[in-house]
Amino acid sequence: MLFGVSRASFALASLGLLAAPFVLPTDGEVAPDEDLPMVSRPLNCIPEGGRVERAAASSVLCASMCQHLSGLAFIFSGGLCDMRGVGLGQNLKSQTFARFHASNSTLLQDVSRGKPVEATLAYYGEVASKAVDDDMATMYHSANDISSPWWLVDMQDFHLVLAVDVLTRQDATSYRFHDIEIRVGTKPRIGQDFSTWALLGEYQGPYTVAEGRLNFTSDSGLCGRYVVIHKTSTDTDHLQLRDVKVYVQRP
Structure with a gap:
């Protein structure tokens, strides 16, 4: 209840x-x-x-x-x-x-743009903001020799998250995208453990270019302020995010 x-x-x-x-x-x-x-x-x-x-x-x-x-x-x-x-x-x-006034909107809006983002250490300037810059020639790329890398956006308010749309690197290294969890949190992260955050979706992989953009959805939505994309495997395959969009119910 x-x-x-x-x-x-x-x-x-x-x-x-x-x-x-x-x-x-x-x-x-x-x-x-x-x-x-x-x-x-x-x-x-x-x-x-x-x-x-x-x-x-x-x-x-x-x-x-x-x-x-x-x-x-x-x-x-x-x-x-x-x-x-x-x-x-x-x-x-x-x-x-x-x-409480629930929104009566059936429309979604992307709230990922212009919001604070952070991630595990980046590879040569391919920082967290590159995943939300609307430039398909750039990306967030985690540094070498890092296990379980992650990327996070702070939406700066509580939103009902209904979908997260992800595009990873589109070349021969796309197989690195695997063992992914998308979670929604209400409090700032403590360390790098996101297991207490609500799970929106997961992807086992490995990814192939033929799959295109991946869409993770929740029928009823998850209410939170933070969205994390977390690669949970212990290997050191990079997390590479070409583009990320976070869709919420429009107020």
Whole structure:
């Protein structure tokens, strides 16, 4: 269950297929209605991670707990305060919560351009930004003798990620693209372990040029801020990314 509704219902709401008659609270108090997500700021989606559940006598007390724990969202239902995105918000002295407005858009947009990117050490100037520069003559290329290389983009806000489109190097070395995981995270990386991030897709490979662009998709989407392309094998084959696009639900 997600905030007291089924995953299917939440996915439909996230895609704008369910009505969301939300109202704003006044004077910093939370609306008394139960079983509806409340958010601390406008969000494109509600992350599933950072979940904390505690007993509460009212929605106002639930909001207070969520604020104290720097949470992004909560739902109060039957005396239970279900908080999400704990630790991802701001611990402010006062906070007004509003009902979550799911986007009704069925359109996708690429949010990879102009965003901060990082990766494992690059080979002779073929840095992380080369994977999102719209130049098919450049690419990100990991350095020699590195196992499990990765590439990451920070979307700078939470988005419902529905697809990641990847083009690797298109020549005789394309076989190096194998054992790939695409994951979506809500918190900044710690080291190079992405195993706790939600898995969007995976590719065993090895890749051949005839496959063209690879598209990794999620029917209901994954809510997060970071997207990583991680080569998980322990060999030292390079990670080579000619072009990457990250498609999210348009707000």
